[in-house]
Amino acid sequence: MSRPLTAKGAATRERIVSAAATLVRAQGAQNTGLDDIRASTATSKSQLFHYFPGGRADLLYAVAVHEAALVIADQQPELDRLGPPPSWRAWRETVVRKYREQGRQCPLRSLTSQLADSDPRVGPLVASMVSDWHALLLAGTTRAGATAPDALATSVLAAVQGGAGLLIATGELGYLETAVDLAIAPLVAAA
Amino acid sequence: MSRPLTAKGAATRERIVSAAATLVRAQGAQNTGLDDIRASTATSKSQLFHYFPGGRADLLYAVAVHEAALVIADQQPELDRLGPPPSWRAWRETVVRKYREQGRQCPLRSLTSQLADSDPRVGPLVASMVSDWHALLLAGTTRAGATAPDALATSVLAAVQGGAGLLIATGELGYLETAVDLAIAPLVAAA
16 A cells, blocks of 8 residues: 555445455456456546556455455454353354355355465465454453363364364355354353 | 276376376466376376376366375274274374374365366265265264264364364464364263
8 A cells, every 4th residue: 555545535445345355256256357346346447556556466355355354243243242151152143144144155265265375465364364353252251251261262263164164065054053052062051 | 987997097097196186285286287297197198088088177086086085094093993082182193293294285175176166076075075074073972972972073073174274274283283172072081
């Protein structure tokens, strides 16, 4: 980013990223070119290069940032309220609903698997999203008074990741539901 | 497969698949062409098409079958011996060692993410590998006398999948170790 955007500029940029994210979700990153994005956002080539000086690579990275933020945002506000037993059940419902809607497509995963080789910023972006997510779960297990809050947060995070991976692999949501139920059992039973 | 291969033919085919798998692991499926595989296996074009009538797509699918079988084979014989408490610790060590050696690359995952769109056989192959893996874990939780063996097998499977996903995302092995430890805790504590 060479200089800060005005509020209007930031809004335009966000509108472009959001439309590009929709396109990438529908047709995959490798099949999404700058011309598709220009057409769907009614922006000119010079406008696109104003916001994304590196062109397509810059824009796809911005889409990855957008999708990484959504992974956390889709779990809020329940993720921020974790602590007492009912809060874990409420969060579990939110997570299961999100993956049920999403089905076998994980937008961030398909994007990163395509960009990881070409864009060195993608690896740190995903690692930082994982770290943020773990920190929010850890705040929850700590508020819950768990005896090993860090390990328990890791166990819950891995259950979601693993359940989502098994959903992608098989199309079945049951793995996710069961894995998260068992991972949060000590937090729900603490009542 | 138009007709069964002779023992010698099957051995040659396996040698080609194994060499192709090594190439795909090193340079990725998208960067691996038939010419690379011919060069590294010293096979002629007509030989390759004898074993893989569909050409590159057939060969890459055979590599995916090979990698899917390795996911299970890499955990054996410990996976087949699951039951009493020490068996879970032994299997856990085998799994952690395999992922430590493998690091951030999951050969099956990178292959399937590249082939899934183009080859309709890849989805069922991965689903069947997951189902086999779950069945072997379920046999273990059943022999262990767990009260909910199916759910516990799912929880252990998701912990490995999730831990492996977090290893790929962050480069850190600790998530896998912790997640599997917590998932097998009821089986180890049953002593």
